[in-house]
Amino acid sequence: MHQKxxxxxxxxxxIAAVAVLFIVLVFVTGYVKASPDTAYIISGLRKTPKVLIGKAGVKIPFFEKKDELSLQLIPIDVKTSSAVPTADYINIKVDAAVNVKISDTPDLLNLAAQNFLNRKVDYIASVAREVLEGNMREIVGKMELQEMVSDRQKFANLVKENAEPDLAAMGLDIVSFNVQNFVDDSAVIENLGVDNIVKIQKNAAISRAVSEKEIAKARAIAQKEANDAEVAAAQEIAEKKTELAIRQAELQKATDTKKAEADAAYRIQEEQQRKSIEITTAEANIAKQEKEILLKQKEAEVMEQSLDAQVRKKAEAERFARQQKADAELYERQREAEAKKYEQEQQAEAMKVQAEAEKFARAQEAEGIRAKGLAEAEAIRAKAVAEAEGIEKKAEAMTKMGKAAVLEMYFNALPDVVKNAAEPLTKVDKITMYGDGNSAKLTRDIMQTVTQVTDGLKESTGVDLQSVLSGFLGGKLADAAQPAPAAPSKHPRAPKQNAGTPAE
Structure with missing residues (x-):
């Protein structure tokens, strides 16, 4: 019993030892530990595979299988293999740098395991590249070139948003999407920047011209101030020199006077007082006057030299200032001419465009103007017919009136003839007549001009205004000389009433 x-x-x-040994063997052979950038997929006994990322686990040998998926970034260079037309029909090529990775979320990780389990990174990158290129082509066709170039981030976000569902269906996430460049064979992108370059160059040229103008102005002002200071200093030096020369002349005058007096006394002693006191005094006075004359001559020479130096310095300073000012003004005019020339070129281009528009507008107006012209021509013709009839009736009336009508027209035109003949003389400020010229001759010349006008009228029309005027005036004088017959009164003349008495 005991042995049993x-x-x-x-x-x-x-049995216990075998079980423990089996457990230890399973643990030793089935223990796995996944790194943070790798996902272990353990499948076999479970309905849903077990996923290990950055942690340890156990798989049962012979019953479960372990597969790996890399979670590292996959860099992809996505380029359009051929040119793609944009929304404004410009063919371009796009180059982008994209980073994708297998998602670590459970649902997407299961999809990635179904699609890329035990696949190399190059295969995953090639599949993702095809999807990204297709989506990039789709977005290029929806956007205009200028919009894509000016806002690359918007383009990248649209492509990323459009491609994310397709890549998520494979278990991939887009980590980053960066557009490298846009390329077109027609240099359209390069030409987009020409307008901005021209504007920047124009603004820079204008700013440079303004700055240079201000610099030239400041330099001219500083030069003027320097010249003024130099002239003032030279003038002050000349004044000091003049004062010094005058003081020296005064001292020299006193010295010469003392010396003359000593010389005179010495000569008087030498000559042993052979001359009287009056002769000695006279000689001394004569010598003094001669010295004074010499001194005044020296003073005049010093003053003349000082004034000459002062005037010369001032003239040179003014000439230099005018030269600097003229140079600055010349430079400023050159800059303004260049800026004006550039503005005129821009205005000419704008006027050319405007002229094309106006040409089309005038072509549209031409038809209306032609119809309006026909109507106006008909109105003018009717007016001309009416005026012709009026002129014909006026001619008939003048034929009936005869010479009286001619004289009436002559008298009406005579003031204008005289006025026009004398009109040149009204513009003369002063008349100088030589020989026998006087006011009577001037009047005679004016009347001679009127006579020449009437003679020209006689030659051109055959009407002798002098003869007509003489006949007309003779007839008027004859009629005035004959007494007019008294006409019989049909009614007696009423007596004149007083203004203050009312009539009965």
Missing amino acids: RRFFAVIVWI
Whole structure:
């Protein structure tokens, strides 16, 4: 009995030892540890595979299988293989740098395991590149070139948003999407920047011209101030020199006077007082006057030299200032001429465009103007017919009136003839007549001009205005000389009433 128990105990310990050994063997052979950039997919006994990322786990040998998926970034260079037309029909090529990776979310990780399990990174990159290129082509066709070039981030976001659902269906995430460049064979992108370059160059040229103008102005002002200071200093120096020369002349005058007096006394002593006091005094006075005359001559020469130096310095300073000012004004005019020339070129281009528009507008107006011209021509013709009839009736009336009508026209035109003949003389400020010229001759010349006008009228029309006028005036004088017959009164003349008495 005791041996049987010992036997069962040994059996239990053996079974327990085998079980422990089996567990240790399973643990040793099935223990796995995944790094943070790798996903272990353990499948076999479970309905849903077990995923290990950055942690340890156990797989049962012979019953479960371990597969790996890399979670590292996959850099992809996405380029359009051929030119793609934009929304404004410009063919371009796009180059972008994209980073994708297998998603670590459970649902997307399961999709990635189904699509890329045990696949190399190059295969995953090639599949993602095809999807990204297709989406990039789609977005290029929806946007205009200028919009894509000016806002690359918007273009990248649209492509990323458009491609994310397609890549998510494969278990991939887009980490970053950066547009490298846009290329077109027609240099359209390069020409887009020409307008901005021209504007920047224009503004820079205008700013440079303004700055140079201000610099030239400041330089001219500083030069003027320097010249003024130099002239003032030269003038002050000349004044000091003049004062010094005058003081020296005064001292020299006193010295010469003392010396003359000593010389005179010495000569008087030498001559042993052979001359009287009056002669000695006279000689001394004569010598003094001669010295004074010489001194005044020296003073005049010093003053003349000082004034000459002062005037010369001032003239040179003014000439230099005018020259600097003229140079600055010349430079400023050159800059203004260049700026004006550039503005005129721009205005000419604008006027050319405007002229094309006006040409089309005038072509549209031409038809209306032609119809309006026909109507106006008809009105003018009717008016001309009416005026011709009026002129014909006026001619008939003048034929009936005869010479009286001619004289009436002559008298009406005579003031204008005289006025026009004398009109040149009104513009003369002063008349100088030589020989026998006087006011009577001037009047005679004016009347001679009127006579020449009437003679010209006689030669051109055959009407002798002098003869007509003489006949007309002779007839008027004859009629005035004959007394008019008294006409019989049909009614007696009423007596004149007083203004203050009412009529009965």
